[in-house]
Amino acid sequence: MTGAGRDAGGTVAAGAEERSAAERSAMALGLDLARKGVRGANPLVGAVILDSAGAVLSSGFHRGAGTPHAEADALANAAARGVDVTGATMVVTLEPCNHTGRTGPCSQAIIKAGISRVVYAAADSTAEAAGGAAALADAGITVHGGLMAAESADLNHRWIRAAQEKRPFVTVKTAQSLDGRTAAEDGTSQWITGTAARADGHLIRSRADAVVVGTGTVLADNPRLTARNAEGEDAGQQPLRVAVGHRPVPADAAVRGTDGRFLQLPQHDPAEICRELYGRGVRHLMIEGGATVAGAFLRAGLADELVAYVAPVLLGAGTPVFANLGVHTIADASRWRWDESDGGAARLVGTDLRLRLVPLPAGGIPAAGESPTTELPTPEQP
Numbered sequence: 412m413t414g415a416g417r418d419a420g421g422t423v424a425a426g427a428e429e430r431s432a433a434e435r436s437a438m439a440l441g442l443d444l445a446r447k448g449v450r451g452a453n454p455l456v457g458a459v460i461l462d463s464a465g466a467v468l469s470s471g472f473h474r475g476a477g478t479p480h481a482e483a484d485a486l487a488n489a490a491a492r493g494v495d496v497t498g499a500t501m502v503v504t505l506e507p508c509n510h511t512g513r514t515g516p517c518s519q520a521i522i523k524a525g526i527s528r529v530v531y532a533a534a535d536s537t538a539e540a541a542g543g544a545a546a547l548a549d550a551g552i553t554v555h556g557g558l559m560a561a562e563s564a565d566l567n568h569r570w571i572r573a574a575q576e577k578r579p580f581v582t583v584k585t586a587q588s589l590d591g592r593t594a595a596e597d598g599t600s601q602w603i604t605g606t607a608a609r610a611d612g613h614l615i616r617s618r619a620d621a622v623v624v625g626t627g628t629v630l631a632d633n634p635r636l637t638a639r640n641a642e643g644e645d646a647g648q649q650p651l652r653v654a655v656g657h658r659p660v661p662a663d664a665a666v667r668g669t670d671g672r673f674l675q676l677p678q679h680d681p682a683e684i685c686r687e688l689y690g691r692g693v694r695h696l697m698i699e700g701g702a703t704v705a706g707a708f709l710r711a712g713l714a715d716e717l718v719a720y721v722a723p724v725l726l727g728a729g730t731p732v733f734a735n736l737g738v739h740t741i742a743d744a745s746r747w748r749w750d751e752s753d754g755g756a757a758r759l760v761g762t763d764l765r766l767r768l769v770p771l772p773a774g775g776i777p778a779a780g781e782s783p784t785t786e787l788p789t790p791e792q793p
């Protein structure tokens with residue numbers, strides 16, 4: 412239904428020209444509200460209810476799997492304040508669902524509440540939840556899909572990909588020296604990058620559902636793996652902390668924490684690690700190393716994006732960024748392209764350079780002499 416909508420009679424309407432400025436600003440508000448939600452097994456969704464004059468009657472957002480959906484939250488917030496939503500417009504960042512999971516179908520809640528018009532951004536691509544727009548239209552509600560659909564899809568693009576592939580979207584983050592080392596010869600690595608780059612990396616942790624390191628990193632670094640701000644305070648949202656490997660994680664290891672959000676997987680196979688974590692609701696997985704684990708994910712083709720923080724420091728001998736990639740000749744090289752999303756392909760973060768890359772699709776190997784990359788943008792001065 413994205414890009415089109417159904418009118419009360421069930422006909423598909425172009426929609427865009429009819430959408431008012433009030434609905435557009437309500438959708439922008441819905442997207443802001445959605446960002447307050449908890450990432451994980453469910454997408455981020457926000458909803459705003461407007462009266463016929465375009466004034467906001469109520470709003471809501473989804474706070475994570477098992478909690479009310481954004482539409483239900485907005486309806487409950489209206490009911491709690493005694494606000495009548497009969498004949499109102501519901502503006503929502505994702506097509507209302509049509510299935511009974513841990514909560515009831517939003518389409519039925521909207522019909523029951525007497526909403527007369529629904530404007531949504533992105534269509535629900537999941538087989539279980541799709542069909543909400545059609546159910547609403549069948550009940551005589553005017554439905555328009557596609558308003559700010561790109562913004563909504565962008566907000567949930569890692570979740571959408573995970574739902575399509577039935578495995579977590581994987582971000583591999585590295586902190587490396589200019590000469591491609593992630594630790595000095597003796598295994599010490601704190602710190603290669605500066606405070607601003609590390610805080611930037613913590614932002615990725617706070618948005619991920621889980622952070623994985625190998626037992627080698629646990630034993631060498633005793634990391635906490637929590638998401639913290641530049642002042643060192645814990646972020647509001649914390650990922651599951653995961654150690655992969657067979658060696659025991661010491662009872663007093665910092666990674667265990669005290670919040671019960673630690674897991675050890677005695678496992679080396681990246682596909683199995685993904686399967687296990689997906690089953691636990693992880694949709695965005697961050698790999699923080701070390702070289703052995705990061706290399707294994709790359710080699711398995713299970714790295715969807717790479718965020719490399721490159722410090723202006725040389726370490727000479729030391730640990731490489733990725734071990735055992737399986738590249739023995741140039742024809743086997745692992746090829747990537749620059750990714751301009753989320754702040755750009757190359758950007759100075761404090762004193763370090765942050766590079767963002769995505770793998771070239773299979774068969775995307777450039778011909779000899781051709782650059783596999785788009786032109787690298789000039790980094791902004793901080």
Ligand SMILES: NC(=O)C1=CN([C@@H]2O[C@H](COP(=O)(O)OP(=O)(O)OC[C@H]3O[C@@H](n4cnc5c(N)ncnc54)[C@H](OP(=O)(O)O)[C@@H]3O)[C@@H](O)[C@H]2O)C=CC1
Binds near residue numbers: 600678680701704705
């Ligand atoms: N600058 C940076 O960004 C980072 C630097 N580091 C540095 O890297 C170093 C640690 O690197 P490394 O030893 O490679 O650490 P890893 O964290 O990659 O741990 C490797 C261990 O994990 C287990 N393991 C899990 N999956 C696999 C697999 N697919 N293949 C083989 N083993 C697997 C094995 O342990 P087991 O025998 O228990 O099964 C293996 O010995 C430290 O010096 C640390 O400071 C670490 C992280 C980030």
Ligand SMILES: Nc1c(N[C@@H]2O[C@H](COP(=O)(O)O)[C@@H](O)[C@H]2O)[nH]c(=O)[nH]c1=O
Binds near residue numbers: 604608
């Ligand atoms: N050395 C290094 C990083 N190392 C990564 O951070 C982990 C430590 O996390 P924590 O204990 O939570 O602060 C460490 O084990 C490794 O995974 N990260 C960076 O951004 N820059 C750096 O220079």
